[in-house]
Amino acid sequence: MQLYHHAFSVDSQKVRLALEEKGIDYTSNHVNPITAKNLDASFFRMNPSARLPVFQNGTHIIFDTIEIVQYIERIAFVSTGANDMAFSNMEVINWMKKIQQWNPKFFTLSCIPEKYRLPVSKFTRRVLIARMAESPDLASAYHRKLKETYETEEKLKTPDVVKRSREQLIRLLDEVESKLGETAYLAGEEFSLADVMLIPVLARLVLLNLGDEYIGTRPNVAEYWELVKQRPSYRKVIGKYFDGWRRYKTLMKTWCFVRFRSQFKVY
Numbered sequence: 001m002q003l004y005h006h007a008f009s010v011d012s013q014k015v016r017l018a019l020e021e022k023g024i025d026y027t028s029n030h031v032n033p034i035t036a037k038n039l040d041a042s043f044f045r046m047n048p049s050a051r052l053p054v055f056q057n058g059t060h061i062i063f064d065t066i067e068i069v070q071y072i073e074r075i076a077f078v079s080t081g082a083n084d085m086a087f088s089n090m091e092v093i094n095w096m097k098k099i100q101q102w103n104p105k106f107f108t109l110s111c112i113p114e115k116y117r118l119p120v121s122k123f124t125r126r127v128l129i130a131r132m133a134e135s136p137d138l139a140s141a142y143h144r145k146l147k148e149t150y151e152t153e154e155k156l157k158t159p160d161v162v163k164r165s166r167e168q169l170i171r172l173l174d175e176v177e178s179k180l181g182e183t184a185y186l187a188g189e190e191f192s193l194a195d196v197m198l199i200p201v202l203a204r205l206v207l208l209n210l211g212d213e214y215i216g217t218r219p220n221v222a223e224y225w226e227l228v229k230q231r232p233s234y235r236k237v238i239g240k241y242f243d244g245w246r247r248y249k250t251l252m253k254t255w256c257f258v259r260f261r262s263q264f265k266v267y
Contacts, residue, residue, distance in 0.1 A: 001026040004054040007241040010104050011065040012053040013200035018069045020233035022076035034254050036127040041135045048141040066100055092187045095194035102172055104204055107165040111208045123258050130267040180220035199228050203238045
């Protein structure tokens with residue numbers, strides 16, 4: 001089993017948490033979207049949307065995050081002989097879908113200063129143009145992706161787009177706060193795949209230095225956040241890259257790569 005992912009990707013974190021929690025072995029393939037590695041022809045042929053994560057088991061390839069997580073659950077179910085675990089109930093599934101409905105893309109980009117965001121966007125466009133020339137058979141797919149990058153920049157100039165994303169996030173967190181006032185975890189007293197889906201959302205807020213505003217103002221969410229950070233899966237999937245000083249190392253390494261390639265026009 002192969003997973004194409006990256007630490008910066010919220011959906012990748014969800015899938016990796018599921019794999020770690022279920023104890024499933026897999027081959028890890030790092031594909032950094034900020035350095036445009038997801039636009040390499042070999043990956044783009046497999047997944048023309050260029051989105052992460054991608055899960056491959058033999059000839060079976062899955063792109064949808066919830067489908068991947070549920071597939072992992074089925075693998076774990078079979079692996080354990082189905083004696084000591086059960087499939088997620090409807091409450092868990094409903095929470096998974098509810099959390100997945102919030103797309104962190106525009107919210108995240110709106111929080112990044114333009115002096116960092118615009119050079120990355122320009123670098124991505126240059127890479128797309130270069131890949132079109134290198135792989136003519138993929139030119140139309142690359143062109144669609146190029147159009148998408150321009151549309152993203154235009155949408156970020158529209159206040160309503162970011163506002164709607166923020167309001168959706170607030171509604172989600174308020175609902176989570178209410179639920180965590182009743183149970184230790186999101187779908188009951190036991191850790192579940194609903195928590196797997198939520199943890200990366202909270203981690204993204206902390207990475208953006210918004211933890212105090214969105215987590216700290218919600219006592220139940222704040223207590224829950226401290227609890228789930230103790231899990232080995234969190235430390236391996238998220239903490240390893242973003243806790244404390246590690247976040248600066250992770251981000252600086254990527255930023256230097258983009259600056260170097262842009263400076264010398266290596267795409």
